[in-house]
Amino acid sequence: MTGPTHEDYGRLIVQGADRPGIVATVSGVLTDEGANIVSLDQSTSDPSGGRFFQRTVFHLAELPSRLAGLNATLETRLGEQLGLEFRLVEARRRKRAAIMVSKADHCLLDLLWRQRRGEVHMAVPMVVSNHPDLGDDVRGFDIPFFHVPVGKGDKAAAEKEQLNLLKGNVDVVVLARYMQILSAGFLAEVGVPVINIHHSFLPAFVGAGPYQRAKERGVKLVGATAHYVTEDLDEGPIIEQDVIRVSHRDPVPELQRKGADVERLVLSRAVAWHCDDRVVRDGSTTVVF
Structure with a gap:
């Protein structure tokens, strides 16, 4: 089975105060983990001090077993360093x-x-x-x-x-x-x-x-x-x-x-x-x- 419900597909939802470097950080974390970004949508209410939102769909081999480690890395890079909220989910889970x-x-x-x-x-x-x-x-x-x-x-x-x-x-x-x-x-x-x-x-x-x-x-x-x-x-x-x-x-x-x-x-x-x-x-x- 292939496509967005395959067990190796994930979704990352990010939101918080807009600032430079958010997209680069998300892409960098996923790239470092060996993930391939399938789609990426983003929006901001105002590029200067507004609210930022992003939904990323990615493919990462053996995602179920690597989910905890990826979540910990995102917590450090997005949560602690950038002050952002995020949700990481397996696309296959209904x-x-x-x-x-x-x-x-x-x-x-x-x-x-x-x-x-x-x-x-x-x-x-x-x-x-x-x-x-x-x-x-x-x-x-x-x-x-x-x-x-x-x-x-x-x-x-x-x-x-x-x-x-x-x-x-x-x-x-x-x-x-x-x-x-x-x-x-x-x-x-x-x-x-x-x-x-x-x-x-x-x-x-x-x-x-x-x-x-x-x-x-x-x-x-x-x-x-x-x-x-x-x-x-x-x-x-x-x-x-x-x-x-x-x-x-x-x-x-x-x-x-x-x-x-x-x-x-x-x-x-x-x-x-x-x-x-x-x-x-x-x-x-x-x-x-």
């Missing part, structure tokens, strides 16, 4: 993505289908839902399905059960139209990034019936936004967005159908990019390579 869902199936089934086809390089160890409706669909993909009902006034108990399933078992949580607000305590304790998808009418059409209200206002575009989840509802760093044109002729069900199409595409892109280490978070924003 991120474990738990999917949380309620009753809407379009984003969930699209992700499972793309994962099965190899379009999204991830493993799905479980799907967790507050409703039992999609259990048979999920089990059809040979993926465990866990029904964790969220009782009125008893969200804390449900979140505790969800955390028991998730903690230590996943690398990212994907909310594929999970229609419950996650508490700040849950987000702090789960210990991994959480990605959400929502229609882009927010905040203009918050709450129930957004497409009906959008129709009443005569919208000409519907869209979707995928973002990382923070304590501030729907205010997390944005990963991907897209829109599609609609017409005054479109009834509400057609607006909903077109909106679902955009949601599927936007979420699948965001998850795929995250799993390929293309998204670098920096405060309230992101850099996507």
